[in-house]
Amino acid sequence: MPPPIEIDTASHFASDRQESDRYELIKWARSVAENLRFAIIVRRSDSGKKRKAQLVLECERGGKYVPAKKKLKSDSFGTRKCECPFRLCGYYNKETKLWRLTVANGMHNHELYKGLQGHLVAGRLKPQEKEFMDEMTRNAVAPKNILSTSKERDPDSKTSTKQVYNARHR
Template sequence: MDQGGDNSDKMYEGLEPDFEEMYDDLDPYFEEMYDDVKPNFDAMNDRVEPVMIDLIDVFTTGMMFDTRDELLKWARNVGRENGIVVVIFRSETATARSRTKTKLILGCERSGKYRHWKNPNLTRSTWTRKCECPFRLRGTRSSVGDEWYLHVICGLHNHELAKKLTGHSFLCRLSQNEKNVLGDMTKNLVKPKNILMTLRDHNVESLTTIKQVYNAR
């Protein structure tokens, strides 16, 4: 029996797997797997860094505008093409006693800080688009005529530019004429999708969405 036991030990000894050899073979595969799931700390750090995008070149122009509205329209169109919304930050009108010129200060919609509600009992989402964006433009009326010219005060944006602005509450506001068209078509029981098509036919640059048509009916 003792000899049989010795023989069985020798037999199983030859069948025992070589675990060291198996781990050696699997090591490169495990390393490959873990390389795929390891966090990319460099990329994470890059995302944490503040964003600074300079659009001074696209807003710099030597054009003279016949009216204030033409200047404002041009600035907003350029902003929309580059993924930002240009808003009026301040407007000043020169008077006979004042030495200041009539001017228009434009900025990014993300300028300034979020203002908390005065009533503490009212709850509101803490998310805000305001991030103190420093972007500023100044439109000034010529002292020798009615023309306006544009100057870039600061072309920097401290946020990512929007990839699309379709449905934006500010850019997609309906004009009074569009509201009249929508009202007339609604009275005639025209479907919202057909109303939207009509609005876009009249204004090829329209960013209005079907949701806004439903809300305005």
């Protein structure tokens, strides 16, 4: 049995960074994770209306897979979930009116991706990309041409041709 994998990424997220907007904090954390070749999702979020404003970010491979009650075709393929313990917590300070991020656990129990090109989470289309794609689709532009034009606009985009094709046919 191979030894367990432990990759520590905590030092990359340990900073005094504070943002006035929680979306900017999430954007920063996702960009750091993208450079390290993994994806971050929002696990829990509370805007502060009923409870204290907070935010929990985790590795997309965190948690357990919960199978659907109805048998799906994808059930035969397995899951990406491996109970990765990586977790970041964001807190809002009412006095300074700033969000800050702390590392709850910086360890990963899985190999990081070699690249995020076409990745389900990292390759998601941004709202402005969706608008652009809708416009190009209405003008009957081929998916590969849409992708090349999109890559010219944003060279850091992780979207693949398959994602463009799937987005066109929804």
